Amino acid sequence: MTTHKNRAYNLSVSVDCVVFGFDGKELNILLIERSIEENDGQYNDKKLPGSLIYMDEDINEAAHRVLFELTGLKNIPLSQFHSFGDPQRTSNIRDLHWLEKTVHAKVERIVTVAYVALIKINRKIKLNSNDTSANWFNVKNVCNENLAFDHKFIIERGLEYIKHWLKVEKHLIFKLLPRKFTLSQLRLLYDAINQEHSDVRNFRKKILQDQNIVCLDEFEEGVPHRAARLYKYVQKT
Amino acid sequence: MTTHKNRAYNLSVSVDCVVFGFDGKELNILLIERSIEENDGQYNDKKLPGSLIYMDEDINEAAHRVLFELTGLKNIPLSQFHSFGDPQRTSNIRDLHWLEKTVHAKVERIVTVAYVALIKINRKIKLNSNDTSANWFNVKNVCNENLAFDHKFIIERGLEYIKHWLKVEKHLIFKLLPRKFTLSQLRLLYDAINQEHSDVRNFRKKILQDQNIVCLDEFEEGVPHRAARLYKYVQKT
Numbered sequence: 001m002t003t004h005k006n007r008a009y010n011l012s013v014s015v016d017c018v019v020f021g022f023d024g025k026e027l028n029i030l031l032i033e034r035s036i037e038e039n040d041g042q043y044n045d046k047k048l049p050g051s052l053i054y055m056d057e058d059i060n061e062a063a064h065r066v067l068f069e070l071t072g073l074k075n076i077p078l079s080q081f082h083s084f085g086d087p088q089r090t091s092n093i094r095d096l097h098w099l100e101k102t103v104h105a106k107v108e109r110i111v112t113v114a115y116v117a118l119i120k121i122n123r124k125i126k127l128n129s130n131d132t133s134a135n136w137f138n139v140k141n142v143c144n145e146n147l148a149f150d151h152k153f154i155i156e157r158g159l160e161y162i163k164h165w166l167k168v169e170k171h172l173i174f175k176l177l178p179r180k181f182t183l184s185q186l187r188l189l190y191d192a193i194n195q196e197h198s199d200v201r202n203f204r205k206k207i208l209q210d211q212n213i214v215c216l217d218e219f220e221e222g223v224p225h226r227a228a229r230l231y232k233y234v235q236k237t
Numbered sequence: 238m239t240t241h242k243n244r245a246y247n248l249s250v251s252v253d254c255v256v257f258g259f260d261g262k263e264l265n266i267l268l269i270e271r272s273i274e275e276n277d278g279q280y281n282d283k284k285l286p287g288s289l290i291y292m293d294e295d296i297n298e299a300a301h302r303v304l305f306e307l308t309g310l311k312n313i314p315l316s317q318f319h320s321f322g323d324p325q326r327t328s329n330i331r332d333l334h335w336l337e338k339t340v341h342a343k344v345e346r347i348v349t350v351a352y353v354a355l356i357k358i359n360r361k362i363k364l365n366s367n368d369t370s371a372n373w374f375n376v377k378n379v380c381n382e383n384l385a386f387d388h389k390f391i392i393e394r395g396l397e398y399i400k401h402w403l404k405v406e407k408h409l410i411f412k413l414l415p416r417k418f419t420l421s422q423l424r425l426l427y428d429a430i431n432q433e434h435s436d437v438r439n440f441r442k443k444i445l446q447d448q449n450i451v452c453l454d455e456f457e458e459g460v461p462h463r464a465a466r467l468y469k470y471v472q473k474t
Contacts, residue, residue, distance in 0.1 A: 011250060011292070013322065013348045055248070059322030059348060083320045083350045085250065085296030111250045111296060111348070113320045168405045 011109040015063040016050030016151070017078060018114060018158035019071075021121040021136055022176045024185070027192035028121065028136040029155060032070055034148060036098050043094065045146035048154065049134060050112065052103055063115045072128020078115040081161045082154075085111040089150040098148075112149075116158045118165070118193075120176045139195065163193055170212065174233040182220060182228040183207065212236050248346040252300040253287030253388070254315060255351060255395035256308075258358040258373055259413045261422070264429035265358065265373040266392060269307055271385060273335050280331065282383035285391065286371060287349065289340060300352045309365020315352040318398045319391075322348040326387040335385075349386075353395040355402070355430075357413045376432065400430055407449065411470040419457060419465040420444065449473050 019030040031046040049070040053062040063078050090096055090110055099107050119125060127134050137145070142155055165172050173193070177185055187203045207213060214234050219227040256267040268283040286307040290299040300315050327333055327347055336344050356362060364371050374382070379392055402409050410430070414422055424440045444450060451471050456464040 011248070013248060013250065053322070053348075055346065056324050058324060059320065062322075080319065082317065083296065085290070085299075085350065087293050087295060109292065111350070113322065113348070 011111060012052050012107055013059070014050055014052045014110050014112040015059060015066055016048045016112050016114045016154060017063055017067045017076075018048060018081075018116045018155055019067070019073070019076060019078075020116070020118045020139070020158070020162060021125065022118070022189060022192055023121040023136075025188055025192070027139045027195070029139050029142060030071060030073075030127075030134060031137050031145075031147075033133040033135065034098070036094065038094075045148055046137070046151075047148035048151045052107075052110070059113050063113070071134040072126065076117045076119060078117050081114055081116045082157055083111060083113045084150060084154060086150070092149070095149050112154075114154050114158065116161050118162050118172065118176065139192075159193075159195070166190065166193060170233070171235055177233075180216060180218065180230040180232050182230060184228060186213075186231070248348060249289050249344055250296070251287055251289045251347050251349040252296060252303055253285045253349050253351045253391060254300055254304045254313075255285060255318075255353045255392055256304070256310070256313060256315075257353070257355045257376070257395070257399060258362065259355065259426060259429055260358040260373075262425055262429070264376045264432070266376050266379060267308060267310075267364075267371060268374050268382075268384075270370040270372065271335070273331065275331075282385055283374070283388075284385035285388045289344075289347070296350050300350070308371040309363065313354045313356060315354050318351055318353045319394055320348060320350045321387060321391060323387070329386070332386050349391075351391050351395065353398050355399050355409065355413065376429075396430075396432070403427065403430060407470070408472055414470075417453060417455065417467040417469050419467060421465060423450075423468070 021028045032049055034045050034047050036043045049067050051066045053059055068074055087109055176189055183204055191198055212234055214232050216230045216232060218230045258265045269286055271282050271284050273280045286304050288303045290296055305311055324346055413426055420441055428435055449471055451469050453467045453469060455467045
């Protein structure tokens with residue numbers, strides 16, 4: 001183990017919000033577009049909505065404040081899922097300079113407490129687009145994006161966390177569907193979270209073994225194709 | 238929301254280790270006995286093994302280092318479970334003075350990243366009792382103890398976290414039993430974690446529905462009472 005001399009008395013703590021949005025077909029992630037003026041031109045990348053906490057502020061409150069300030073979103077059910085504290089996470093000088101310019105202070109090291117949310121993108125969800133450069137981006141393309149700090153890694157960990165909900169916190173998943181849904185709608189949601197394309201028959205077989213998914217005597221209405229049967233989620237166990 | 242003026246650039250980050258130990262009958266928690274000299278005498282209480290991280294240290298490494306330094310325990314499987322960042326957690330002046338004396342520096346506010354472990358207390362587990370005042374304490378009595386900072390709350394949250402393992406991370410629980418175990422041994426472990434006294438028949442009925450628990454054609458040997466049947470855990474799903 002290396003020898004350490006200085007205890008960290010002057011580091012910073014930030015919050016970062018990993019907000020996933022399901023639009024009925026794909027899984028999206030909420031990112032802020034960042035533009036940095038550099039000597040040799042402009043550098044553009046993206047980052048998670050996040051910022052340093054205030055001295056007298058609870059970290060959970062900070063997460064809600066920062067998300068609102070940067071995206072306009074309020075009352076989002078944020079769950080704290082992991083803290084990231086590798087000293088190397090601020091090793092990119094560009095990130096550090098940008099942060100010091102933004103907060104008008106010297107910043108050495110930041111431990112970030114990350115929060116995750118999974119929401120339905122519908123007309124209730126409005127990004128405050130006048131004040132912010134926040135936008136939804138398809139999760140599939142995130143691996144090809146330039147992302148600030150260790151935000152790519154944080155998003156991957158956040159995605160693992162919500163995948164786990166498919167097994168143990170199913171009620172959180174079913175909030176993203178209409179109260180009565182078709183198996184196709186459910187499959188699109190599962191596939192979006194698992195980032196896979198599942199076989200229709202296998203999915204049907206697997207899902208109908210779940211006692212919490214109840215088959216209804218009702219069908220879709222007003223659809224151009226053959227009306228599909230509706231199901232609902234009932235938490236039995 | 239209150240108005241905040243100062244971003245927190247000079248706070249401290251600590252790690253705290255919530256180590257639960259099962260001795261075959263009861264659930265114990267590893268605590269450090271703390272003694273503070275005060276003007277009107279000596280004040281004694283207990284605290285979790287924890288300390289500030291170093292400036293160049295990863296938080297996960299810090300948790301292992303601090304646990305080793307304060308208790309002598311090495312290679313403990315610590316899982317990060319939650320970060321506690323209520324500004325009021327350092328509101329007790331006694332805690333703050335003690336900490337400043339210990340680390341020889343001014344400390345204002347601490348966000349702590351908490352880790353949990355569940356281990357078997359056996360002859361392999363030795364506390365380094367010469368250098369430390371670390372000891373095992375029955376979890377049942379923790380509610381009556383004087384505990385530093387918000388450590389009582391952190392222990393409660395840690396206990397909730399391992400209760401969840403009984404449902405979703407069962408392999409972690411079965412590591413605490415012999416490879417072949419009796420239903421009584423299993424019930425004592427479940428009851429210790431759930432902090433309840435379950436009915437023998439109901440427990441048996443519930444547990445035998447679990448397809449991962451396999452009934453063996455073997456019995457205990459060399460016991461003074463009637464030899465009980467042995468079971469083993471096989472992860473099927």
